[in-house]
Amino acid sequence: MIKVKDKDFVPFISSDNLASRVSQLGVQISNDFAGEDPILLGVLNGSFMFLSDLAKRVTIPAEISLVKIASYSGTVSTGDVKTLMGLDIDLTGRSVIIVEDIVDSGLTMDFLISLILKQTPKKIAIATLLLKPEAFKYDFKIDYIGFEIPNKFVVGYGLDYDGWGRNLPEIYQLKN
Numbered sequence: 001m002i003k004v005k006d007k008d009f010v011p012f013i014s015s016d017n018l019a020s021r022v023s024q025l026g027v028q029i030s031n032d033f034a035g036e037d038p039i040l041l042g043v044l045n046g047s048f049m050f051l052s053d054l055a056k057r058v059t060i061p062a063e064i065s066l067v068k069i070a071s072y073s074g075t076v077s078t079g080d081v082k083t084l085m086g087l088d089i090d091l092t093g094r095s096v097i098i099v100e101d102i103v104d105s106g107l108t109m110d111f112l113i114s115l116i117l118k119q120t121p122k123k124i125a126i127a128t129l130l131l132k133p134e135a136f137k138y139d140f141k142i143d144y145i146g147f148e149i150p151n152k153f154v155v156g157y158g159l160d161y162d163g164w165g166r167n168l169p170e171i172y173q174l175k176n
C-alpha cells in the first residue's frame with residue numbers, strides 16, 4: 001500500500017504488464033496506420049508517460065503533438081472541460097490518433113473529438129491506456145484500449161491525484 005497526498009492506494013497494474021500491453025498497442029497501430037503518416041495527439045497532462053512509451057513502440061513515421069485539457073479536480077470531474085493549450089498543428093486531411101491515459105465518463109474525449117472534427121481530419125482514432133466501461137456514458141468508438149478497469153479511482157503512470165502520483169511507474173487503485 002502507498003499513500004498519495006492524503007489517500008491510500010494499492011498496487012493494480014505492474015510496470016511489466018503496462019510495458020507489454022503498450023508494446024502490443026504500438027505494433028497494432030504501426031500495422032493499422034502503415035503509409036498514413038499519422039499524428040499521435042497526446043492529451044496533457046495525464047498521457048505523457050503512455051504517449052512516450054507508446055511512441056517508442058510505433059515503428060512507422062509519425063508526428064507527435066500535444067493538447068492540454070482538464071476537467072478533474074481531486075478525484076471528481078467538474079463536468080466542465082477546459083482547453084488550456086490548444087492544437088499547434090494543422091490536422092486537415094490527416095490521420096489523427098488521440099492518445100489518452102484514461103477514458104472514464106468520456107466527457108473529455110467527447111469534447112476533444114468535436115474540437116478535432118472542426119479541422120476536417122481524414123480519420124480520427126482513439127487510443128486509451130485505461131477505460132472504465134461502467135462509467136462510460138458516450139457511444140464513440142475506442143479503437144485501442146490497454147486495459148478495461150473497474151470504476152475506481154487510479155493513480156500512477158501519468159495519472160494523478162490532485163497533482164501527485166504521476167511519476168509512479170505502475171498503476172495503483174484507491175483502497176476501499
Ligand SMILES: O=P(O)(O)OC[C@H]1O[C@H](OP(=O)(O)OP(=O)(O)O)[C@H](O)[C@@H]1O
Pocket residue numbers: 043044045046047069070071072073077100101102103104105106107108109159160
Ligand atoms: O472521461 P473523463 O471523465 O472526462 O475523464 C478522463 C480525463 O480525466 C483525466 O484528466 P484530468 O482532467 O484529471 O487532467 P490531467 O490529464 O491533467 O490529469 C484524464 O487524463 C482524462 O483526460
Ligand SMILES: Nc1nc2[nH]cnc2c(=O)[nH]1
Pocket residue numbers: 072102104105152153154155156159160161
Ligand atoms: N488519476 C485519475 N484521473 C482520472 N480521470 C478520470 N478518471 C480518473 C482516475 O481514475 N484517476
